[in-house]
Amino acid sequence: MKGWPYTLNATSTHDTKRSEDVRARISVVSELAGEWGEHLMRWQECNRAKKRKVDGLPVPEPNTEILLYQTMIGAWPLFIEEVSGFKERLKAYMIKAVREAKAITSWIRINQEYENSILGFIDTIVQDSADNEFLIDFLKLQEKIAYYGALNSISQLLLKMTSPGIPDFYQGMELWDFSLVDPDNRRPVDFNKRIRLLDSLISKEAHGGPPPISDMLASWKDSRIKLYMTYKVLNARRAYHELFQKGDYIPLSVEGTRKEYVCTFARRYEKKWALVAAPRFFSKLTAVNIPPFRKQVWQDNHILLPDDAPQNWFNILTGETLREGRGITLAELFYEFPVAMLISV
Numbered sequence: 001m002k003g004w005p006y007t008l009n010a011t012s013t014h015d016t017k018r019s020e021d022v023r024a025r026i027s028v029v030s031e032l033a034g035e036w037g038e039h040l041m042r043w044q045e046c047n048r049a050k051k052r053k054v055d056g057l058p059v060p061e062p063n064t065e066i067l068l069y070q071t072m073i074g075a076w077p078l079f080i081e082e083v084s085g086f087k088e089r090l091k092a093y094m095i096k097a098v099r100e101a102k103a104i105t106s107w108i109r110i111n112q113e114y115e116n117s118i119l120g121f122i123d124t125i126v127q128d129s130a131d132n133e134f135l136i137d138f139l140k141l142q143e144k145i146a147y148y149g150a151l152n153s154i155s156q157l158l159l160k161m162t163s164p165g166i167p168d169f170y171q172g173m174e175l176w177d178f179s180l181v182d183p184d185n186r187r188p189v190d191f192n193k194r195i196r197l198l199d200s201l202i203s204k205e206a207h208g209g210p211p212p213i214s215d216m217l218a219s220w221k222d223s224r225i226k227l228y229m230t231y232k233v234l235n236a237r238r239a240y241h242e243l244f245q246k247g248d249y250i251p252l253s254v255e256g257t258r259k260e261y262v263c264t265f266a267r268r269y270e271k272k273w274a275l276v277a278a279p280r281f282f283s284k285l286t287a288v289n290i291p292p293f294r295k296q297v298w299q300d301n302h303i304l305l306p307d308d309a310p311q312n313w314f315n316i317l318t319g320e321t322l323r324e325g326r327g328i329t330l331a332e333l334f335y336e337f338p339v340a341m342l343i344s345v
Helices: 020-031 032-045 062-075 080-101 112-125 133-162 191-206 213-218 223-237 241-246 293-298
Strands: 008-009 051-053 055-057 164-168 248-251 253-255 262-269 270-277 302-304 312-315 321-323 327-330 340-345
Touching: 008 032, 008 223, 020 032, 020 062, 032 062, 032 133, 051 112, 055 112, 062 080, 062 112, 062 133, 062 253, 062 270, 133 223, 164 248, 191 223, 213 223, 223 241, 241 262, 241 270, 253 262
Parallel strands: 008 164
Antiparallel strands: 051 055, 248 262, 253 302, 262 270, 270 340, 302 327, 312 321, 312 340
């Protein structure tokens, strides 16, 4: 970054195989490796009889089957009315994936029997029926991973917007987006919906009331929490543009048993400072649908600040004013919101 201070920080583009929010979910799998392995074995057993044989071998083969489950975990819709369309998107994704793998089929030598078997397998395992043990078990795990994935997305978004460089936003990423490889990630974007949601947030702010944080967190699936963060942090970047374009990057440390669970740093330009804190490994911090707040999660852990750091800070996401002693405690920092961005006052 020293040599290229204005390089783009991009998390989704026209060419990403999986969008930023899909990858944020899949990263949760690495936190739940043992649980994921148990589910994989159970799903493979549930779905063994649903495979067709091509050239004497069951399809899909193990690697492709795991890719399918991983993709479903990452991209499964938040709302039931979107599931039907997702099934078709999933099939298109898998055909492109197996062709580009070039192991059994490819763009120039299509193995139609193999591809038809892949499509038939998907149709069978996603069938919504009372005796589909796989789908019932899958949806339980997917709901869990979706919640922690949303928290991961929030942390990822904050880091993208505040790290050295210029944050880049691909079309539609102001809200949750679970797109797959092109052309899936080039579907039309409902910009009117985004305008309505943003206007509503701005209107509430203009009337002087507190930000509807608890409501946004409780209804996190509606995407307002991601839009709110994008709006607040980008406005802070505009207000303090020299701080984020020219400011030093200062890595910070956390003291306490939770020190491995937070990525934190400061930006400094002349007398102005920003402090950023983004948790990680949320599945180890809290239960599903319970935000990782306050002392029961963060105990007495605190961020160690440089001796010349400011004493007074303003949290742009919550409107709180904080005063630093020896260090800012994580319980105070994450009292209302899963991540934090402070500006010196």
